[in-house]
Amino acid sequence: MELTDIKGVGAKTLxxxxxLGVLSAQDLIDYLPSHYIDFTKYDGVTDIEEGKYAxxxxxxxxxxxxxxxxxxxxxxxxxxxxxxxxxxxxxxFNQPYMRARLENGEVYAMWGKLSRTDKGIFEMINPNFxxxxxxxxxxxxxxxxxxxxxxxxxxxxxxxxxAAENVTVECIVKRETERKFSLMPFSxxxxxxxxxxxxxxxxxxxxxxxxxxxxxxxxxxxxxRELTSCDKRNKFIEDGSVTENVVSTLPFELSPTxxxxxxxxxxxxxxxRHMNRILLGDVGTGKTIVAFVTMYYAVMNGYQCSMMxxxxxxxxxxxxxxxxxxxxxGVKVALLNASMTKKEREEIITKVNNxxxxxxxxxxxxxxxxxxxCNLGYVVIDELHKFGVKQKGKLEDKMNETDSLVxxxxxxxxxxxxxxxxxxxxxxxxxxxxxxxxKTYIVRDDKTNGMYSHIAKCVRDGRQAYIVCPLVEDDEGxxxxxxxxxxTYLRDSVYSDLRVGLVYGKMKEExxxxxxxxxxxxxxxxxxxxxxxxxxxxxxxxxxxxIMNANRFGLATLHQLRGxxxxxxxxxxxxxxxxxxxxxxxxxxxxxxxxxxxIAEYDLDKRGCGDYLGVxxxxxxxxxxxxxKKVIALSKAVVESMIETYERSELTGERISRIAGxxxxxxxx
Numbered sequence: 001m002e003l004t005d006i007k008g009v010g011a012k013t014l015x016x017x018x019x020l021g022v023l024s025a026q027d028l029i030d031y032l033p034s035h036y037i038d039f040t041k042y043d044g045v046t047d048i049e050e051g052k053y054a055x056x057x058x059x060x061x062x063x064x065x066x067x068x069x070x071x072x073x074x075x076x077x078x079x080x081x082x083x084x085x086x087x088x089x090x091x092x093f094n095q096p097y098m099r100a101r102l103e104n105g106e107v108y109a110m111w112g113k114l115s116r117t118d119k120g121i122f123e124m125i126n127p128n129f130x131x132x133x134x135x136x137x138x139x140x141x142x143x144x145x146x147x148x149x150x151x152x153x154x155x156x157x158x159x160x161x162x163a164a165e166n167v168t169v170e171c172i173v174k175r176e177t178e179r180k181f182s183l184m185p186f187s188x189x190x191x192x193x194x195x196x197x198x199x200x201x202x203x204x205x206x207x208x209x210x211x212x213x214x215x216x217x218x219x220x221x222x223x224x225r226e227l228t229s230c231d232k233r234n235k236f237i238e239d240g241s242v243t244e245n246v247v248s249t250l251p252f253e254l255s256p257t258x259x260x261x262x263x264x265x266x267x268x269x270x271x272x273r274h275m276n277r278i279l280l281g282d283v284g285t286g287k288t289i290v291a292f293v294t295m296y297y298a299v300m301n302g303y304q305c306s307m308m309x310x311x312x313x314x315x316x317x318x319x320x321x322x323x324x325x326x327x328x329x330g331v332k333v334a335l336l337n338a339s340m341t342k343k344e345r346e347e348i349i350t351k352v353n354n355x356x357x358x359x360x361x362x363x364x365x366x367x368x369x370x371x372x373x374c375n376l377g378y379v380v381i382d383e384l385h386k387f388g389v390k391q392k393g394k395l396e397d398k399m400n401e402t403d404s405l406v407x408x409x410x411x412x413x414x415x416x417x418x419x420x421x422x423x424x425x426x427x428x429x430x431x432x433x434x435x436x437x438x439k440t441y442i443v444r445d446d447k448t449n450g451m452y453s454h455i456a457k458c459v460r461d462g463r464q465a466y467i468v469c470p471l472v473e474d475d476e477g478x479x480x481x482x483x484x485x486x487x488t489y490l491r492d493s494v495y496s497d498l499r500v501g502l503v504y505g506k507m508k509e510e511x512x513x514x515x516x517x518x519x520x521x522x523x524x525x526x527x528x529x530x531x532x533x534x535x536x537x538x539x540x541x542x543x544x545x546x547i548m549n550a551n552r553f554g555l556a557t558l559h560q561l562r563g564x565x566x567x568x569x570x571x572x573x574x575x576x577x578x579x580x581x582x583x584x585x586x587x588x589x590x591x592x593x594x595x596x597x598x599i600a601e602y603d604l605d606k607r608g609c610g611d612y613l614g615v616x617x618x619x620x621x622x623x624x625x626x627x628x629k630k631v632i633a634l635s636k637a638v639v640e641s642m643i644e645t646y647e648r649s650e651l652t653g654e655r656i657s658r659i660a661g662x663x664x665x666x667x668x669x
Contacts, residue, residue, distance in 0.1 A: 060106055141196045463543045
């Protein structure tokens with residue numbers, strides 16, 4: 001069916017639909033509502049709030065006369081009551097014809113935004129209304145779409161409803177599988193999404209569509225893998241015991257989970273398929289050592305390695321550690337950063353290109369086209385959540401047959417989804433000590449001074465503290481703390497007797513390093529910073545942290561920041577400052593959990609898994625809307641149940657092949 005075959009779609013509407021990205025009848029029914037308005041029940045007096053929309057049963061007691069204000073603005077007011085008890089004022093501007101539709105004493109269904117008058121009385125301006133006994137539009141469940149103002153909601157609802165009733169869509173999940181998992185019949189899904197009888201129907205239908213889309217993507221991914229798979233050259237011939245050359249020099253024993261991770265990675269390297277593994281572990285679990293040991297194994301097999309970190313501070317720290325651990329064993333390690341001189345950079349790149357460097361550590365500089373490897377076999381990406389999918393792929397593409405390891409304490413939603421799908425292998429490291437040593441508190445504005453005083457007391461007792469801000473400088477019109485202004489205020493007023501430092505990302509590298517070294521030596525008591533301290537900073541005496549405007553940060557960032565304190569297992573405190581009436585639900589998750597993966601799962605549930613067949617790392621995608629872990633787990637079970645049925649079917653093969661082809665193109669580009 002063509003779009004023009006759908007009732008209500010003429011030439012002008014067709015053009016507007018194109019601007020919304022709707023190019024086919026399937027696109028139209030896949031254009032899902034952003035939310036729903038429930039007109040099946042009125043809001044009660046105890047439920048209504050100022051500033052919120054409400055659906056109310058209102059008795060109109062008196063309709064005022066039409067009046068004219070400045071600039072010929074016409075308006076009239078009416079007085080009404082909610083539940084015959086609470087007074088409300090109703091105002092219509094520039095709609096004089098509405099006055100004739102209102103009668104004293106009649107009861108109306110009204111929908112609008114509530115405010116309050118100067119006298120504290122509830123008020124609605126230009127509400128939609130219908131006589132309660134004759135209500136047609138303000139009735140049932142009304143879907144609301146993101147139409148960008150191009151098409152009215154009523155027109156869009158009409159054409160989508162017509163499409164949902166007439167477009168036949170092949171269901172990827174077969175009927176026997178639907179019955180087995182008690183799934184809503186797919187024939188009802190689009191009707192119940194676009195014209196639900198109840199909100200519950202809409203939610204069940206959306207979940208059912210998500211399962212269908214998830215199954216499509218899993219099957220397409222499997223097909224794409226078959227289309228692009230090829231055996232890698234397999235020259236990992238050294239026995240894994242060669243890694244004992246490194247392990248025996250370490251000043252500590254590897255934990256059981258570290259040893260297992262090393263064994264799993266080496267097993268992947270020796271296999272015929274490309275390794276795609278995530279090393280999951282909270283701060284302090286020893287991910288870096290696992291990376292170094294396995295990089296040594298790759299070097300002993302004749303391969304070069306690269307290790308990419310998100311900041312220069314962290315890359316320098318990794319380089320220093322690699323020089324200390326691996327260089328004495330004959331491994332040639334180099335560092336590549338943007339702050340290097342042109343001559344230094346060219347010298348290192350030449351050595352890498354010629355195979356005279358075994359391990360190259362750096363930041364985004366590694367992605368430069370001038371950086372080419374002689375025999376790259378192993379890529380390690382630290383702090384995965386700081387990089388995009390394309391950046392990861394660009395580094396892997398330096399050679400066609402590269403194994404890759406990504407490391408993270410709080411993986412992005414897309415990575416969590418890949419773990420559920422089984423297309424990203426997981427090694428998880430356990431902590432050497434309990435995370436309960438770091439206590440987390442949520443602090444509102446009115447407690448800020450008390451929080452500052454508590455930090456001062458802790459510092460005077462010999463501890464050190466971080467204070468993190470979301471901005472470097474003040475942003476006019478935003479009540480958000482900035483590092484420079486807060487540093488000046490704390491240094492001159494609150495902590496005038498203490499040594500206060502400042503560090504942020506755009507400082508010159510020398511100045512930044514000098515400040516961080518001073519803090520590490522204990523020459524600075526309180527360090528005001530941006531998220532530049534999020535990774536790679538290890539100061540054992542730092543046990544206190546304040547994060548200003550914490551609700552402005554992502555959960556992964558907050559968890560990483562918190563990981564900078566109490567690193568040796570000593571008691572530590574993290575204060576999450578929240579301004580005004582900002583919501584704290586997300587922060588409550590962080591307050592009550594110290595498990596990075598648990599926090600990442602919450603992120604997945606709230607933000608969606610991103611574009612599994614593409615590059616978006618959270619949210620919805622071209623193929624689906626928000627998918628949570630429940631849908632992913634169910635989809636995986638559905639695939640396992642129906643795979644034989646699918647393989648016998650020709651009806652859905654074309655669509656799966658098309659999606660798989662798009663994935664192959666994304667990968668190729």
